[in-house]
Amino acid sequence: AVLVVGGAAVWFGAGASRPTPPPAGAASFDRPLRIPELAESIVRDGVRVFELEAGAGRTSFVPQGDTPTLGYDGAYLGPTLVAARGERVRVRVQNGLDVSTTVHWHGMHLPAAMDGGPHSPIPAGASWTPEWTIDQPAASLWYHPHLHGRTREQVDAGLAGMFLVTDDAEASLPLPRTYGVDDVPLIVQDRSFGADGGFAGGPGMQFDGALGDTILVNGTVTPHLAVSTERVRLRLLNGSSARMYDFVFADGREFSLIGTDGGLLAAPVRTTSVPLSPGERAEIVVELSPGEDAVLRSRAPDPALHAGAAAFDVLQLRAAASLAPSPELPETLVPLPAADDADAAAQRTFVMSGHSINERQMDLGRADFVTEVDTTEVWTVRNENPLPHSFHVHDTQFRVLTVDGGPPPRRLSGWKDTIALEWNREYRLLVTFEDYADPTTPYMYHCHLLWHEDQGMMGQFLVVEPGQQPDLRRPEGDTD
Ligand code: C2O
Ligand code: CU
Ligand code: CU
Numbered sequence: 001a002v003l004v005v006g007g008a009a010v011w012f013g014a015g016a017s018r019p020t021p022p023p024a025g026a027a028s029f030d031r032p033l034r035i036p037e038l039a040e041s042i043v044r045d046g047v048r049v050f051e052l053e054a055g056a057g058r059t060s061f062v063p064q065g066d067t068p069t070l071g072y073d074g075a076y077l078g079p080t081l082v083a084a085r086g087e088r089v090r091v092r093v094q095n096g097l098d099v100s101t102t103v104h105w106h107g108m109h110l111p112a113a114m115d116g117g118p119h120s121p122i123p124a125g126a127s128w129t130p131e132w133t134i135d136q137p138a139a140s141l142w143y144h145p146h147l148h149g150r151t152r153e154q155v156d157a158g159l160a161g162m163f164l165v166t167d168d169a170e171a172s173l174p175l176p177r178t179y180g181v182d183d184v185p186l187i188v189q190d191r192s193f194g195a196d197g198g199f200a201g202g203p204g205m206q207f208d209g210a211l212g213d214t215i216l217v218n219g220t221v222t223p224h225l226a227v228s229t230e231r232v233r234l235r236l237l238n239g240s241s242a243r244m245y246d247f248v249f250a251d252g253r254e255f256s257l258i259g260t261d262g263g264l265l266a267a268p269v270r271t272t273s274v275p276l277s278p279g280e281r282a283e284i285v286v287e288l289s290p291g292e293d294a295v296l297r298s299r300a301p302d303p304a305l306h307a308g309a310a311a312f313d314v315l316q317l318r319a320a321a322s323l324a325p326s327p328e329l330p331e332t333l334v335p336l337p338a339a340d341d342a343d344a345a346a347q348r349t350f351v352m353s354g355h356s357i358n359e360r361q362m363d364l365g366r367a368d369f370v371t372e373v374d375t376t377e378v379w380t381v382r383n384e385n386p387l388p389h390s391f392h393v394h395d396t397q398f399r400v401l402t403v404d405g406g407p408p409p410r411r412l413s414g415w416k417d418t419i420a421l422e423w424n425r426e427y428r429l430l431v432t433f434e435d436y437a438d439p440t441t442p443y444m445y446h447c448h449l450l451w452h453e454d455q456g457m458m459g460q461f462l463v464v465e466p467g468q469q470p471d472l473r474r475p476e477g478d479t480d
Helices: 151-157 450-454
Strands: 002-005 008-011 041-044 047-062 065-072 081-084 088-095 104-106 131-133 139-144 161-166 183-191 214-217 223-229 231-238 245-249 255-260 263-271 274-276 281-287 293-298 312-324 346-353 369-372 376-383 389-393 399-403 418-421 426-432 438-446 458-464
Touching: 047 214, 065 151, 139 151, 139 231, 139 281, 151 450, 161 183, 161 231, 183 312, 214 312, 223 231, 231 274, 245 281, 274 281, 346 389, 376 418, 418 426
Parallel strands: 047 088, 081 161, 183 231, 223 312, 346 376, 369 458
Antiparallel strands: 002 008, 041 047, 047 065, 088 131, 104 139, 139 161, 183 214, 231 281, 245 274, 245 293, 255 263, 255 281, 293 312, 376 426, 389 418, 389 438, 399 426, 438 458
16 A cells, blocks of 8 residues: 655555564573663763764674674663763763764753754764753653754664663662663664675665564663562663554563653552653563563554564563562652643644644754743644654653543653654643753754654754744754
């Protein structure tokens, strides 16, 4: 079948030929899960300073050969940055690639000029040094390139990493937090490989972009994680460019969802599944019994979304014969302010259709709207296609007011920066841009299916002081 969206005909077939990971139960879990290293930093004049270098390398994923990859400070993915709320941070990013890139701090509240969007390209061989003060709750954020039109290519090649924010509220709770032991980041991606071991992106290309037939977790194929404690905290990031996941355990066990994109929930939510669209994160805590294996798997989120999708395995947790005790989870986590739209200064509507938002495509020289700093707005978002789209906003963490007029599910009750949009549902979001006004550099909002983003399913807005004149600058060298 050919579906015509936004004036472009795209293949939307029955899905029989789409790359699909081996069915649940088939994985060997013979490789130990790779844990991204913690990024080193030094504190100089009260500023925590990190260095990151984007570069090319080769990574061994599959028997047919090494894969040419990109990474930060290594061949694939990047180190995990950790910084505390209240700290001033500076990251010196060196571009060791032979093409331009950017580094965007996904989920971070920071000035637009530090955000690393398409207005901040770093030419090959050059460096860029953003600096800002961390001022947001403890959360699992991430970083990745955001080069205009080339985000998918660079993220898929391996440029992505986690950025963990800590704070006193989180530190005072009895949660697992020993990095790599009982507090483990899981960057979940799907990739396909060619006959020589190189990444193959093309064959799975459909409306949503390319799906892969091999699941990578932190760059590891068929991974297992040795667990030595009764409880383990998993920080799940859907780092794929198109695939939706619905994470469950093979035995259907319950676990606790404790956090979403922008921080902890008010209280743990007992559940058996967590769906994540590209860019979304979830923190879960799982209980294990001595000596058991528990398999994290994805069931098909919605057969209508990825035709032909079936359940597939992601990671095996291997519990040691004796486990160190972990404290019980607390009944409550952190206070969340009531999501209250009484003072909303503006209402905006975003209709996602084809590869456009409100029938417009990204133009680096156009501000799609201008908003005033420190005011609250209500955004109504709708996906008009019976196909996957999501909605991501830079600089802020929003709250979900309603889904189709009713209260959101509890898994959407906390801080979010990215939300999966089911077909024809109406999501009302409470959005605030605090602290930082800049009449020249915009922030982005977009679908986080990376191919859609690259195709122009993105817009940009300026945040200004009351009465300030917007003066959007097109980035140097941009001509379209
Ligand atoms: Cu994760 Cu605009 O990006
Ligand atoms: Cu972002
Ligand atoms: Cu989309």
